Amino acid sequence: MPASTAPQPQAPVQPSPCPTAAATPAVFPPVDPAHVSNCALPAWLPRFAFCTLKTRCIPLSEDFVRYLNADGIFLPLDADGRHPAGYRSSDDNYSDSESDNDTDDVGGENNDLNVHPSFPDLQRDIEDTIAEFGGAVFPKLNWSSPKDASWVATGSTLKCVSPSDVYLLLKSSDFVAHDLAYAYESCAGWKGSGRGSEDVACVDVVPTRPARFELVLRKWYELMPSMEFRCFVRDNVLIGISQRDVANYYDFLVRDSAELQSLIQEFFTSNIQGRFPDANYVFDVYINQRNRKVWLLDFNPFSPETDSLLFDWSNILVATIPPSPPSLPDFRVLQSQTEAVGSAHPAYATNRLPRDAVDLSTGETIDSFAERFRRNVYDAI
Known part of the structure; x- marks a missing residue:
């Protein structure tokens, strides 16, 4: 950040219209699903495209939504059926046959999700958008960006230059997981996410999720x-x-x-x-x-x-x-x-360690741990 010039007299700012909250109770107006849906970027973009950053919205298939909801962090194959270029080194002892033997572990309710998913149409859409936007994009779902997962990306940034960058951030983010299952939890009548037998939503009152999820890609700017x-x-x-x-x-x-x-x-x-x-x-x-x-x-x-x-x-x-x-x-x-309300802890520190990461942690420095975590994500496929 550029250094400021010598102090100058501050221009007067108008008195605050916000009084202190005295004895008047703070009551929020009811929040309904329509209000939450109106705040989704794909909903408001057509009306405000003229005053916002360059953006593309890509509808997501239900297969991809199931991939995001599946346990574990692993990346899809590319459009040619190959593993994405990653951090695998020659001494990682990786082999396709070892990976293929793990398919039985998927089992149970995830049987409909191939252990090596592939989304060639989505990959092409992402690649085309990256090229259109000058080589880099910032990803979101309907509401949230995966900013809590930036630690797992190279450079600890949300700057994505390939589909694999996008997949890794989305799959690692608690904020994205909230979009998938809890977007309407602030609405009156919401009873749960509906993701499990003990967490059932009252679908007659509040939807468990939007009818369609979209991947939002915004042109990358150094803001x-x-x-x-x-x-x-x-x-x-x-x-x-x-x-x-x-x-x-x-x-x-x-x-x-x-x-x-x-x-x-x-x-x-x-x-x-x-x-x-x-x-x-x-x-x-x-x-x-x-x-x-x-x-x-x-x-x-x-x-x-x-x-x-x-x-x-x-x-x-x-x-x-x-x-x-x-x-x-x-x-x-x-x-x-x-x-300032900051502390020695980085932003979103409580979101930084999914179970996969905790299982991998051996107490090394954050840089070496992040590198090893990324290699395991790519090697796991």
Whole structure:
């Protein structure tokens, strides 16, 4: 991140329309499946393609959904029936015959999933999109990106340059698993994921999953975390804006608060307000630091499952609509590094160790462990 210039007087920021939550109880408006579905990227993209990053949505087959839900982390064969190029070395003692002997282990309820699945049509779609987008993409499912699994990818990044990169991230992510089975859990009437006999969903009230899953591939950009912001909308009024990276203090955000606040308010008024089908929602934006252009990144449900970052949800829920007197939305950034909520532990640390990884761990350094984990994933097929 470039160093900031000498401190300058801070432009005054409008008073907050979000009062402290006093004695008024914070009550969320009911969340229904339609609201959650409206926040899925394939649902909102047609309406907001003009103000978001380049994106392609690829419908996924049920075979691929079953592959994502299957236990273990393993990669499909490529379109030619070959193992993907990976991290296998000459001393790994790998042989096709040894792998083939493991097919009996699949057994049981996973018999319909070949131990060596292959998705040639999907592979071609991914390759075509990567080529169209300049050689690299950022993957998501309907709602979530596999950002909790970046540790397993080369370079610890979500930058994907091949279908195997996409598969590995999706298969390793708890966030993606949440999309597959728990996307509607914030809805009233939701009873479970329906994935097992002891966890049955009330399908007459809330769906267990969307009718169709889609792979979302976005053109890869080197975005600066400091310029990502989360915006809270209640009754079609932009109430609050929070810095997304709450683990780091950026002095230029304090200095430029008034300008950034106005840019986001103008973007909301011109491009978002009245276009999204719900009155209450959360959206994320990115501001290009060089030319100050604002880009829409995502929509999120207006529910406690969405991280409120530098706000307390009670502030958003009891804010006066419209604010009186009229004012710009409350704009919150860290005022010093001592306010940062980060710690010595990396982000999503609790999501970093699936059972497969724990079984492989022998106490070595994270770099050597990650390399050995990747080799085992490729060799397992």
